[in-house]
Amino acid sequence: MKAIVDKDTCIGCGLCPAISPEVFDMQDDGKAGVIVDEVPSGSEDSAKEAESSCPVNAISVE
Template identity: 85%
Template sequence: MKAAVDKDTCIGCGLCPSICPEVFEMQDDGKAGAIGDEVPSGAEDSAKEAESSCPVNAIAIEE
């Protein structure tokens, strides 16, 4: 499973790292980014929750 953040769409609200800090972090540009390429085992549900909670739909979780 992979996680990606569309930097052009992200507004930097910080919701995704608060929901799933194993997968997402706030980066130096003030926007969220995925940590690594793969979603760690056990973090799949929270990664999907972050995807569905993003207010601008900037997150994509692909299996």
């Protein structure tokens, strides 16, 4: 399972790293980023929750 952040859409609200810090963090550009190549086992639910919580739908988890 992979997580992707669309940097053009991201508004840097910080919800995704608050929900799933093992997958997302805030980057130097003020926007969210993915910090893993694959979503770790056991973190799938929080990654999907971050995806559904994003106010601008900038996250996809596949």
